Amino acid sequence: MYSQQALALNFDEQSSSEKTLVPPIKIQGIKTKLIPFIRENININTASTWFEPFMGSGVVGFNLAPYNAIFSDVNPYIIDFYNCLKHKEITPEIVREYLEKEGKKLASTPTDKSSYYYEVRDRFNKEHNPLDFLFLQRSNFNGMIRFSKNGYNVPFGRKPNRFRPALITKIVNQVEKTQEKILDNNWTFICSNWEEAIKQATTDDFIYLDPPYIGRNTDYYTSWNSEDANKLANYFNEHIDLHFALSMWYKNKYRKNDHISKWRGNMVTNEHFYYLGGHETNRNSITEALIIG
Ligand SMILES: C[S@@+](CC[C@H](N)C(=O)[O-])C[C@H]1O[C@@H](n2cnc3c(N)ncnc32)[C@H](O)[C@@H]1O
Structure with missing residues (x-):
């Protein structure tokens, strides 16, 4: 053909x-x-x-x-995240505050299986908070998205100091630009x-x-x-x-x-x-x- x-x-x-x-x-x-x-x-x-x-x-x-x-x-969590940007339930300010707080907790835990990353992962699998989804996506192994029957199962990227000020600013800017674009257009997000x-x-x-x-x-x-x-x-x-x-x-x-x-x-x-x-x-x-x- x-x-x-x-x-x-x-x-x-x-x-x-x-x-x-x-x-x-x-x-x-x-x-x-x-x-x-x-x-x-x-x-x-x-x-x-x-x-x-x-x-x-x-x-x-x-x-x-x-x-x-x-x-x-x-994937409902991708859709939920972008709907939160569309409805301004997530803003650049909220992301900055969240990542500064959670990034500090990550920095103070070991790189192995007891890392704070796994606490956030367990919490996300129970509560499905879109900010936790962002946290996992930006500190996991290779930026992967993968789920098993027990939920999100990507391992930690092994960098406790991941959320340094420069990275937080970069993510906040990405949220800001993406939100602006969504708000400027008639875009719908559906699971x-x-x-x-x-x-x-x-x-x-x-x-x-x-x-x-x-x-x-x-x-x-x-x-x-x-x-x-x-x-x-x-x-x-x-x-x-x-x-x-x-x-x-x-x-x-x-x-x-x-x-x-x-x-x-x-x-x-x-x-x-x-x-x-x-x-x-x-x-x-x-x-x-x-x-x-
Ligand atoms: C290759 S990725 C898309 C990557 C995207 N173009 C990008 O640049 O980020 C494939 C996506 O398809 C979604 N997907 C898998 N099976 C699907 C289905 N049956 N219907 C709708 N989406 C599906 C996955 O959840 C995943 O987000």
Whole structure:
């Protein structure tokens, strides 16, 4: 079904005059570095509604969505956090006060399993306070979001002094900028499965899709398997008039992603490099695809 040519663009060669807004929530597979690439390759009508049913951190829509947007995710804590920004139940001042207080407690406990991090994690799993969610996301291992049947289960990032004044200011600024953007627009945040969330989308709208990557990261809040991935591809093959862009990994050093052939649309790719152990000899590349239909 998939037949278009792949056009390789190197992220480093691209120029982008617009500064990327970085949101306060982190997540594995976050697209912050791919914003210029995505921006250059999709055309959004400013009068359309942006649907982002796998929002994660929200970084893509926060940078690209027009005035009307519906952001959604199955993870209720992401949605709760952004709704608190929208309704000003969380403000930059509240975040600063909270992180200064909780950051001090973290700094005064050991790095092992008795760390204050685990107290906050237990508290979050009982009370679901969105500020605790932010705390965990910014002091955990690698900015990951992962849940098991017992709740949030990402381990501590092992840096008790994590919340130094510079980092607190950085997070507070991210909260401030993101909140300003949310308040300037007509953006809605809904906790929902993707299929329910895009039911209202029309042919005038644009849907950005960034589902968990089959064969790479699939563990977030719920599980995601090949059947889910195929169902999503089939939905867009059946709804031929819907406009969308799908982010997906295309290939790495070892293999290509066969799932991509199930999608209709044009593909552009972006190769980027990462280092293992900091040595030039350990340079690896991953090619990300954007399929536009
Ligand atoms: C790859 S992440 C999105 C990352 C995001 N684009 C970013 O840059 O931060 C995938 C997201 O899909 C969500 N998700 C997984 N299964 C889902 C489903 N069935 N319906 C809606 N969202 C789902 C996960 O909770 C996760 O937040």
